[in-house]
Every structure is written in C-alpha cells, then in structure tokens.
Amino acid sequence: MYGPADLEPNLALRSRAAYLWVGCRAVLGGYSAAEPLSAGCAPVDAPAELMLAGAHLRAPSGVMVHQTKVAGEEHVEYGDLVLTTPVRTAYDLGRCPLDEAVVAVDALSARFGFEPKDVLSFAERYTGARDSLRLPGVIALAEPRTESPMGTRPRLVLLRGGLHPPCAQYTVVDQLGHFVARVDFAYPDDLVAIECEGSDHFIDQQVIRDGRRYTRLADLGRRIYRYFARDVYRHPVRIVSEIHRALTVHHQTSSPSALFLP
Numbered sequence: 001m002y003g004p005a006d007l008e009p010n011l012a013l014r015s016r017a018a019y020l021w022v023g024c025r026a027v028l029g030g031y032s033a034a035e036p037l038s039a040g041c042a043p044v045d046a047p048a049e050l051m052l053a054g055a056h057l058r059a060p061s062g063v064m065v066h067q068t069k070v071a072g073e074e075h076v077e078y079g080d081l082v083l084t085t086p087v088r089t090a091y092d093l094g095r096c097p098l099d100e101a102v103v104a105v106d107a108l109s110a111r112f113g114f115e116p117k118d119v120l121s122f123a124e125r126y127t128g129a130r131d132s133l134r135l136p137g138v139i140a141l142a143e144p145r146t147e148s149p150m151g152t153r154p155r156l157v158l159l160r161g162g163l164h165p166p167c168a169q170y171t172v173v174d175q176l177g178h179f180v181a182r183v184d185f186a187y188p189d190d191l192v193a194i195e196c197e198g199s200d201h202f203i204d205q206q207v208i209r210d211g212r213r214y215t216r217l218a219d220l221g222r223r224i225y226r227y228f229a230r231d232v233y234r235h236p237v238r239i240v241s242e243i244h245r246a247l248t249v250h251h252q253t254s255s256p257s258a259l260f261l262p
Contacts, residue, residue, distance in 0.1 A: 051066050
C-alpha cells in the first residue's frame with residue numbers, strides 16, 4: 001500500500017493500510033481498533049490487527065491476522081473503517097499478558113464508560129476461548145478512572161509491590177473548599193499524592209502550571225511523588241520503596257487542612 005511520504009508510519013496508518021490490503025473484507029481489532037477509537041494503548045511497534053474468519057492469509061511483517069469470527073453486533077463502522085466494538089476490543093486485548101491487558105481495559109472502559117465487569121459478561125459468549133482464564137484477574141485490577149497507560153502502569157507497580165490500591169484521579173481542595181489540583185493517584189489518609197508525567201509536561205507553559213500546583217499541594221501538607229516512564233520501566237523497586245516509606249511515616253508536620261475528593 002502507498003501513501004504520501006510525509007505521513008508518520010504509526011499504528012493508525014499501518015492499520016488502515018492493512019485494512020485496505022485485504023480489500024476491506026476484514027474487521028480491524030485489538031490495538032488497531034483501540035487506536036482510531038481514541039483509546040490508544042498499544043505498546044511500541046504493535047502490529048496492525050485484522051479479524052478475518054474463513055481465510056488463510058500469509059500476513060506481511062507488521063500485520064497480525066486473527067482467524068476468528070466477529071458477530072454483527074460486535075463491530076461498528078467508523079468512517080471508512082470497520083472496527084470491533086469497544087467491549088469486544090477490551091475482551092480481545094484483555095487476554096494479552098497481564099500488564100498490557102489491564103492497560104487496555106483501563107483505556108477502553110475510561111473512554112467509553114462501560115464497567116470492566118462487562119467484559120466478563122461478554123466473555124460468556126466464548127466460553128473456553130484461548131487465554132480467557134486470564135480475564136478475571138485482569139478485571140480485578142482494572143480502574144476506569146485511570147486516564148492513560150502511564151497511569152495504569154505505575155498503579156500496577158504499586159500493587160505488585162504489595163501496597164494497597166491508591167485512589168485514582170483525586171481532587172484536592174483547600175480548607176475553604178476551593179479547587180487546588182487533581183492528582184493522578186493519592187493515598188488521602190497519608191497525605192501522599194503521586195503524579196505520572198507524560199511528554200506534554202515538558203512544554204514551557206505546562207512546566208510553569210505544574211510548578212504552581214505542586215507548590216500549592218506542598219503548602220497544604222501534601223507529599224508529592226513524581227514519576228516518569230523510565231522510572232516505571234527501569235526502577236519499579238525504587239518506586240515501591242519510596243511510596244512504602246511515605247505511607248509508614250507517622251510524624252506529620254502541621255499544615256493547613258486540605259481535603260481529597262474523589
């Protein structure tokens with residue numbers, strides 16, 4: 001397939017090319033369905049995914065063809081593409097290895113407002129399907145209020161490290177009830193806030209806004225822990241150790257009272 005040379009060869013473009021390659025006879029599924037649905041959660045270099053029943057194609061590099069049937073109510077037209085529905089997509093991706101599965105279910109359930117347990121109900125259609133036994137464990141870890149893959153991954157690091165689940169997307173207000181900030185995660189009783197930074201936080205104006213909000217949080221007695229992707233991938237033990245120490249500190253300095261609201 002050919003396209004203008006200045007287009008970025010990302011998953012969305014590769015998925016569209018794969019769809020055209022089979023003559024629009026397939027349904028885009030998995031990460032290739034999540035991407036155009038604005039629930040992108042694919043790992044780097046994820047292949048384009050096609051769902052095509054009854055055909056045996058030798059897929060080129062970068063394309064994965066699933067020999068599976070997609071029922072009529074399990075796909076939807078999206079512009080000139082046909083994609084698996086959000087719940088069907090979550091079902092398919094929810095059978096991936098654990099971390100990637102939770103990331104996908106979080107992203108799709110947050111974007112489309114369904115409950116993670118709805119994926120288990122959907123799975124009853126395909127009893128005995130490959131890797132379906134993974135789904136209950138994945139759903140137990142899902143948190144729809146997590147707003148990005150780089151929110152899900154540090155949460156899993158904390159849980160795997162034996163810490164109790166943090167509260168996702170918590171709002172901090174001051175003693176007068178005025179909004180101060182919404183933090184990615186919080187342990188409200190321990191006055192701990194956790195922020196997971198993305199690349200947009202390096203934009204000058206965003207850096208300035210972040211600096212102001214972190215100062216406000218600190219002024220209200222919050223302890224703020226900031227982590228980046230490299231911390232999550234390379235130093236999970238350090239993250240767990242730091243948050244564990246924060247949660248076991250008994251002495252709190254006096255400060256104006258603040259509230260955490262869900």
